Amino acid sequence: MASFLRHSWSFSFLMMGCILTIVGRSAGAYAPIFRPSPWAIAHATFYGDESATATMGGACGYGNLFNNGYGTDTAALSSTLFNDGYACGTCYQIKCAESPWCYRGSPFATITATNICPPNWAEDSNNGGWCNPPRTHFDMSKPAFMKIAEWKAGIVPVMYRRVPCIRSGGLRFSFQGNGYWLLVYVMNVGGGGDIANMWVKGSKTGWISMSHNWGASYQAFATLGGQPLSFKLTSYTTKETVIAYNVAPYNWNVGLTYKTNVNFH
Template identity: 35%
Template structure:
């Protein structure tokens, strides 16, 4: 009986390990959240109560001027921009001067690069986001400080009510298809993208062009297209089946039915 009990315990342990492996490989339960705060500096640009950049190096265009990105955008130095693969990542940023700064951190989404900013980790925030780090009524005084020492950490992106969308960039053809990723919950960043054509069983890897934009050069390409993306930070994978129809058109945006948890 004792040996039988040990066998049952071993079997249960193996089952538990298998379940844990399945959970890890599934991806959505992993989090990009970082409990550690890191030192940086911050400035602001645009109008004092504005949304910051008009477009930006990530390629989001007019999305930066409307919710949910509106007034939550930021440009970062190359160490955080990561050649564009840092686009879409979300950070919490807070200033440290208790005489004027609130204890509340602001959440910003990386939409632009700031190659001329201070070396190391630096955030160039919208005037609105910068001012929100102040205690009530002190936003203008905080902006008058210019450059501030701050602390920052990664945080999961959240777009309530939104699913991942793919914008077909202007200039796309049946031989050169370029996509931009929008509203990615969780990691927010993209490490790789693959595309599958109509009636095909093969995923073809797309090339990273700039910012949040990826492309494939082949042809003639036949839709509908399924798109699989893998996040840069935690390698979570999501596949949107037939998300781009056969009659797609440049500058159109096609929304999937899913998002990362």
């Protein structure tokens, strides 16, 4: 009898373990996982000086990169990579390759895309027009460039790959516009780092689709003043959707940035 009870309890715990395992796998089965891409070939230059003050602002609209969590490890992308601004916030590992200016051991820099490197059609693509399509090019901040090569090189061949963005804290929403036109810059995006679609919801409205303005900004032409606002976002890379409820209070205002505790994986 004692032996039977021991076997029964063992069987019960085994079944419970299997059930918990199945539930855990089922719950995570649909969670998108963004893995690093294969390494590819490009070139890199730098702009600005060691302070990286020249990299502040930029086409993505992140403003002060120090205050908004991006620091100095950033780069402007050639239009081939920039993808009309949908690449804003994406993260890359970059390492110098096949140049005497590369640091020994091929260390890499992990950068965030915060700007566009526009074409320079007055120069040849191989001699000054580094960001002319269809070239894949990174114009890095000088501190980021100096992590992979001697700055005197000016330009170096690199290997690069997309990697998940690791962010501390939740999404941030910077408000611009007015009570009838809401323009929102989305910052501190984890996971793929990018946004494909965005919706806003007031306490008196349903979900309103927002259109892509430029860079990391989305807009809604709607009367939303005097309502607490929530946002729904879908990642361009992973297709994951997150909802940030009650991001801004009913008395929200333009010129302010509102933080949340939700983010992409």
